[in-house]
Amino acid sequence: MSILITYASCSGSTAEIAEAIGETLSQQGIPVDVRPMTAVTDVTPYQAIIAGSAVRQEKWLPEAMQFLEAHQQVLAQKPVATFLAGMAMATKNPARYQKALQSASGWMAPARQLVHPVSEGYFAGVLDLKKIKELHFRIVLGSMVRLGLFPEGDHRDWEAIREWASALPTQFTTETATEFSGSAPLA
Numbered sequence: 001m002s003i004l005i006t007y008a009s010c011s012g013s014t015a016e017i018a019e020a021i022g023e024t025l026s027q028q029g030i031p032v033d034v035r036p037m038t039a040v041t042d043v044t045p046y047q048a049i050i051a052g053s054a055v056r057q058e059k060w061l062p063e064a065m066q067f068l069e070a071h072q073q074v075l076a077q078k079p080v081a082t083f084l085a086g087m088a089m090a091t092k093n094p095a096r097y098q099k100a101l102q103s104a105s106g107w108m109a110p111a112r113q114l115v116h117p118v119s120e121g122y123f124a125g126v127l128d129l130k131k132i133k134e135l136h137f138r139i140v141l142g143s144m145v146r147l148g149l150f151p152e153g154d155h156r157d158w159e160a161i162r163e164w165a166s167a168l169p170t171q172f173t174t175e176t177a178t179e180f181s182g183s184a185p186l187a
């Protein structure tokens, strides 16, 4: 089984999550390619696809949605998992975390219209105000930090990311088995 892990990232933190997913699967002996979505032209060689994006303004990045749209037909025939990275998941408060997960599940709804993931990963990301290129976003995110809505810094939970990734191969295989069960045997 060869798996594509593909990502959309503005400041690099989602790319590093994708790399960590790739390393986890490699350690299980699975061949992987980790690529930015903008560099992927063909998904047919892969047995499964893991697609993830940074969240901006409660949405996957535009290139991530474009990727799903462009490859929708092939993706419909393969097991897919999706993930997102956002600061809403960075809270340590369990009630706020549950609320954030609920909201983030809604942010995935447009992706779910295009693919049917076997699993969705929701990960806390990184917020470094200095790295935000657009002044207006720097101001908005700066005030969210001051109001205590988003924390600054690196909040990625590598253990949670690896745990999610290591369960995927089994989920992919089960999905394929389910998909094929009940279909007519090949002549």
Ligand SMILES: Cc1cc2nc3c(=O)[nH]c(=O)nc-3n(C[C@H](O)[C@H](O)[C@H](O)COP(=O)(O)O)c2cc1C
Pocket (backbone or CB within 6 Å): 008, 009, 010, 011, 012, 013, 014, 015, 054, 055, 056, 057, 058, 059, 085, 086, 087, 088, 089, 124, 125, 126, 127, 128, 132, 137, 141
């Ligand atoms: C302009 C902007 C908007 C953002 N909007 C959200 C958001 O709506 N929800 C959220 O949870 N995180 C939001 N974030 C936080 C990013 O998703 C987080 O920093 C992520 O790790 C960035 O990934 P990247 O380094 O791959 O670009 C936003 C960040 C920026 C810069």
